[in-house]
Amino acid sequence: MQRSRTFTWSDPMEGATQARNMPGQAYLDAMSAGTIDFPPLLHTLDFKVEGVREGQAVFSFQPQEFHYNPIGTVHGGVITAMLDSAMGCALHSTLEAGAGYTTLEIKVNFLKAITIKTGILKATGRIIHAGKRTALTEATLADETGTVYAHGTSTCMILR
Template identity: 30%
Template sequence: MTADADVYGFGGHMGIVVDRLHEGEAELSLQLEDHHRNFFGMVHGGVLLTLLDQSCGAALRSTRPARSPQGSVTIHLQSVFVAPARGDRIVARGRCLRLGRSIAQCTAAVEDAEGRLAATATGTFKLLG
């Protein structure tokens, strides 16, 4: 786990929590509130997409030494919404597939409280610093 394991900025504002970071893998969770849901009472797609992006970024950060630059920006993120997320908590698991000198590829999946797949993503990230 890197020294900077907390979620900050927009992800922190949403309530995303880092549950686990280890050698290119991350698990993040979100306790769902009413403001995370859309008009139909389902988790808003933007919430799922943010969690996918954040879990990819966290997985990427876990590959880098604690004292090295930790930053990255999303260049491309392709998502697939599989099913509505149900329950009061969702979990995202991200994995860094490839870490190059300046570019990384990561993947992530979000499951609902029942363990059902809600969304997946594959992304490309530019390393900063």
């Protein structure tokens, strides 16, 4: 049986341009409030922003068939994207206007298989350490009972 999925998105460069002139938390708050559109990746992978506060970000998703790899589980790239989103936004929430960041390294441990039967998963990202030029972040991907399915760490370069 064939399945299909349709979604729309806005020009991602409009929000990216605004991000350069706003403190990180204000930019993320504007997305949550709907005054700046979320980036297309969130629509593509059907991720939701649960909340962002200074130094912490929480994303969620309901595993779906379109997340699957060839062996019938959620693709590791989807899991990595979820963790990366939470870690990146946790860091971005602390940046001043005009600053940005880029990921230098990401490491993910996949602890349990994820399928459509797993239920809603939340990635919680936080900052372990932020210096002048680099930051170390981490995120866990867990279900509603607290069972951890994946854990990631990321080293980011802060661009000022």
